[in-house]
Amino acid sequence: MHVDIGNALAEVATPGVSEAALERLDAEVADAHETIAAGMSNAVFGYASLNLPETTSASGIERAVADVDADAVLTVGIGGSALGARTVTAALGEPEHYVLDNVDPEHATRLLDSLDLPRTAVNVVSRSGTTAETLANFLVVREAYEDAGVDWTERTAVTTGETGPLADLADAEDLPTLAVPEGVPGRFSALSAVGLVPAAILGHDAEAVLAGAREARDTLSGSLFDCPAYAYGAVAVALERRGAHTNAFVPYAEALEPFAEWFAQLWAESLGKEGQGQTPARALGATDQHSQLQLYRAGRHDKVVTLLRATERDDRAIPDTDVEGLAYLGDATLGELLDAEFEATEASLAAARQPNVRVEVERVDARGVGDLLFSFEAACVLAGELMGVETFTQPAVEWGKNAARGLLGAGETEEAAAVRGKREYRIE
Amino acid sequence: MHVDIGNALAEVATPGVSEAALERLDAEVADAHETIAAGMSNAVFGYASLNLPETTSASGIERAVADVDADAVLTVGIGGSALGARTVTAALGEPEHYVLDNVDPEHATRLLDSLDLPRTAVNVVSRSGTTAETLANFLVVREAYEDAGVDWTERTAVTTGETGPLADLADAEDLPTLAVPEGVPGRFSALSAVGLVPAAILGHDAEAVLAGAREARDTLSGSLFDCPAYAYGAVAVALERRGAHTNAFVPYAEALEPFAEWFAQLWAESLGKEGQGQTPARALGATDQHSQLQLYRAGRHDKVVTLLRATERDDRAIPDTDVEGLAYLGDATLGELLDAEFEATEASLAAARQPNVRVEVERVDARGVGDLLFSFEAACVLAGELMGVETFTQPAVEWGKNAARGLLGAGETEEAAAVRGKREYRIE
Structure with missing residues (x-):
């Protein structure tokens, strides 16, 4: 550059x-x-991201997904769990990478109806394995495969942390599982499995990206x-x-x-x-x-x-x-x-x-x-x-997550109460 | 709303x-x-845009394109000649509206290669009929149809001003032609033929948009x-x-x-x-x-x-x-x-x-x-x-247009000379 x-x-x-x-x-x-x-030398949280070109193994990713036989990939993730992967495949001119990174029901239905599910792999990405949007979408996608009589367990790869619901699921269903790298915030993870799995499934040269x-x-x-x-x-x-x-x-x-x-x-x-x-x-x-x-x-x-x-x-x-x-x-x-x-x-x-x-x-x-x-x-x-800012954190988004959880009935939160107390001033 | x-x-x-x-x-x-x-009452330039819901005839648009038989539409236009039309079809959930609104050769090739040309109508939009990007793309699209042995004249609709090269072409080839409304800047023209032709070709209810x-x-x-x-x-x-x-x-x-x-x-x-x-x-x-x-x-x-x-x-x-x-x-x-x-x-x-x-x-x-x-x-x-601004003009974009024309050899311009005098400071 x-x-x-x-x-x-x-x-x-x-x-x-x-x-x-x-x-x-x-x-x-x-x-x-x-x-x-x-920070790079000591693999300090965040700075460790800049080591990924060295520490990511393209051949390891390719081996992990070698048995996923597909002409298209549907990534289910949001934010850093989707944008990097989409950036890579777009730059490669790959048209068959689809992303479900919103919880818009009309869009989800249109997208799922448009895909040839037997030929489409599912790539689920969430470090914690609990991201609400991603897990909700994954449940919807799984159901769509089942309704179509297509075995999702044969064509799903999971990228997640060492523990958590997604890791448990991958273990139970014996799915190809890739690790979200340690010390790397989502938005800095494109040069890892998080960003490279769809390209690898579709036969592109992930090693060239790292090079x-x-x-x-x-x-x-x-x-x-x-x-x-x-x-x-x-x-x-x-x-x-x-x-x-x-x-x-x-x-x-x-x-x-x-x-x-x-x-x-x-x-x-x-x-x-x-x-x-x-x-x-x-x-x-x-x-x-x-x-x-x-x-x-x-x-x-x-x-x-x-x-x-x-x-x-x-x-x-x-x-x-x-x-x-x-x-x-x-x-x-x-x-x-x-x-x-x-x-x-x-x-x-x-x-x-x-x-x-x-x-x-x-x-x-x-x-x-x-x-x-x-x-x-x-x-x-x-x-x-x-x-002089904390580059690798995102503390301001927690408020909204707590509010949404409360609104959806995970237990009343202070934030959900604030939502209900909105100052209204409607012009009809 | x-x-x-x-x-x-x-x-x-x-x-x-x-x-x-x-x-x-x-x-x-x-x-x-x-x-x-x-301004609306007197159909003053710009303000006349707000009369379009009354003055646009959905049935007139539908009649004009009734003979265009297609399952997909490729709009060739840029800025206000593309965004409104894409906005309408996206809101209608119509997936078969494609837009060529950039002059990126790799993208143009990928898009044209992906289309089923015999089933795809071409919708060319330029008020002046001389917009460089639009005409260049239209020339490329025409050639792609000819190379594929598909008669573009049977499936092309033109939206343009009363005079100009596109109007002449439409006349010579007897293409369905729709008028860019008088007194309406491009970005305010979505509620006219400029925004409604693709939806009309694909069988949607243009009248409901106007309603x-x-x-x-x-x-x-x-x-x-x-x-x-x-x-x-x-x-x-x-x-x-x-x-x-x-x-x-x-x-x-x-x-x-x-x-x-x-x-x-x-x-x-x-x-x-x-x-x-x-x-x-x-x-x-x-x-x-x-x-x-x-x-x-x-x-x-x-x-x-x-x-x-x-x-x-x-x-x-x-x-x-x-x-x-x-x-x-x-x-x-x-x-x-x-x-x-x-x-x-x-x-x-x-x-x-x-x-x-x-x-x-x-x-x-x-x-x-x-x-x-x-x-x-x-x-x-x-x-x-x-x-207190002039809402309906865009004077600041002329400089760049003159520069680009000069660079491409339409005759040296002061602006093109300024481009060549760029202050360079490269970090390699």
Whole structure:
């Protein structure tokens, strides 16, 4: 991964970072890197995530699911138990990975009705084995297989912690079982079985994903000037300190749309703490130039726009046309059009002094997505250090979980009582 | 559509709006409504959009495409020429509407390879008939049909302005042609042929969409206290004035995910002007509780969270389980779980004094999506009046268009030269 921070400099953008400020920031990066490197060495909770490219065994995952014979995979998980896996298969161009990561009954019914169940493997993922949405969906999926006369036990793989209801179930039914790695929060687990099982079941090269991640890991160093991942994380924090409270994340590749969703969780849940944290706003290039660009150029100067693209791709020529006014497209390819729009958008933001950062990978493929996943995790860990937040926890979501449990009759909770006391002000 | 603004009140949230401030705001709403009503009466550019539920003829659209015999539709358009149509078919639960609204060559190839072209209609949409992305894609699509030996002229419908290359083409090939309505910007055109053709080709009830929109139009009045759409728009502006610079838009229904994208264009492109405008951050409930909620609760108080749900749906029981710790789910349905999470999230935001607004429709169906589309358009027009911006233009996107044209060889432009002068600062 390469990063170009030219359009985040104070000479170009407002807010922007001066070169002198970057030098000062680099001293902070050096300190943060020491903490991170020590955390990796000692496999400290959270920091251990950055060891996954080394500690995950692709062949081990492939062996575990070798007997799962399927043309499609249905992942049942939510948050970090789904986004990483979907990111990987999307980048691989794999269309037969479906995800049930919501508890919307109409959607569940439509999805299950559309699948060829005898040819579809089920991939259930929950560290605790008790995640309400995941277990509820799994019960629904199991029933759908049974109703269709299809034996789910022959085509289900489980990724979970060492103990818990899912581990017990996998044991009782003799299901292939993969471990959620120790010391790794869900949103940092894409480079483990949590993110790689669907790709492995569908015959993709999981090892290549890890190899791409290892290349990124080898760039980690004590200076933002030598490490693209740290450069991204450091500049994002520097801009946030100067008022860029939103990170508009815009991949110019449809196959990276799930990566933008994965980034949104990583960034929001890791850094959204103590009144800090950039709000990730997901978009897609070039499509959303026709949707968000007006605001990004002419709105407040409270955003950094992250523009992400691949520098190589399978291109496709635009056929010649005799349509007047379009002749200029005639010699171009779709890829050249996409690149022209990328660079035009980048420059148009700079012309409005709106800060933006260019991120490039060679290709959207197994290696490329491994590189991106690791690099943005490292960027996020660095950002957390610079911001002084607890990167690896998510304490603010517990309140809602307690409330939902209470509402569903698991016993009255203080939080459920607060839900019932809502201040209503309805406009009919 | 109903709106509950209780959690946007100053007694609950920071920022928040006091009841006294709401009363003062209502005087501004009354003035704005006069402008809007006059604009509608005189079919003034932009305001004319709010007449579409009356002026669009569903039967006219249905007649125009009656001879297009297809099981699937491929829409070729971008921005407002695609998002509305996709929003409508998604809300109708129609899986056979595909959209080519990007110029990503790998995606175009994958999509075209996956379609059964003899059974797929093509729906090309561009007001000017010269939109670069749309015409480039249409040329690619045409070639794919020809390569497959399928006559595209028998299954293509065109929606465009009165003149232009697409109108000429439709004339030459005798294609069904629908008019982009006069005085209606793309992002406000969902309730016209621009948004309804794919649904009509696939046999859905376009008239029911318009009927839902008419119900919403009948609520327009001079007071936010009597009109849910105006209540939403007014409270959003009041919160923006008090620092809520992001609008996190969270439907709790997978079938409304495209609606959130449509909203993001509407809000960003209409209101993102002169250093103003909320940044739309799209999310999806309940899924993104496991992604964004940590930030929304514990981050800056610079957001309003819009929580949208249907109050009726086709539900699905969660099968009984003997799994310990999940017994509390046993008597519930997926819908009850979803509602519990909706209300828990809403209350958890309020407990953190983060402002949020509840929006409800009866069902996600033709009537419901018509209601939502019209209501949010009206909310946006009102917001634009209160903010004093030019709601119906998007001047900031021209710079990038000129740059891209220059880069592709349509003749050197000042903007293209600026692209070539980029300030580089690469971290390798």
